[in-house]
Amino acid sequence: MNYGVDTGIIHHVGGIRKVTVELSADLLRRAQKSSGEGVTSTIRRGLELVAAGRAYRDLRKLKGRVAFSLDLDDLRDDRP
Numbered sequence: 320m321n322y323g324v325d326t327g328i329i330h331h332v333g334g335i336r337k338v339t340v341e342l343s344a345d346l347l348r349r350a351q352k353s354s355g356e357g358v359t360s361t362i363r364r365g366l367e368l369v370a371a372g373r374a375y376r377d378l379r380k381l382k383g384r385v386a387f388s389l390d391l392d393d394l395r396d397d398r399p
Contacts, residue, residue, distance in 0.1 A: 347358065354361045
């Protein structure tokens with residue numbers, strides 16, 4: 320199996336995928352400035368946010384449909 324880097328080819332290495340992407344230099348610069356991280360960490364964080372988006376949409380669909388039986392005052396009283 321070839322684990323080298325070929326432009327545009329995805330290689331599998333122990334559950335990790337190495338990919339080549341073309342990005343706007345300005346978009347990458349803005350994203351890195353916002354994250355305060357390097358290229359890999361910035362792109363990884365962006366992908367995590369995209370993946371989490373569906374979970375957030377699904378939770379928003381539940382708004383008003385789930386009965387909340389806890390008393391907030393009781394929860395606050397439980398604090399030290």
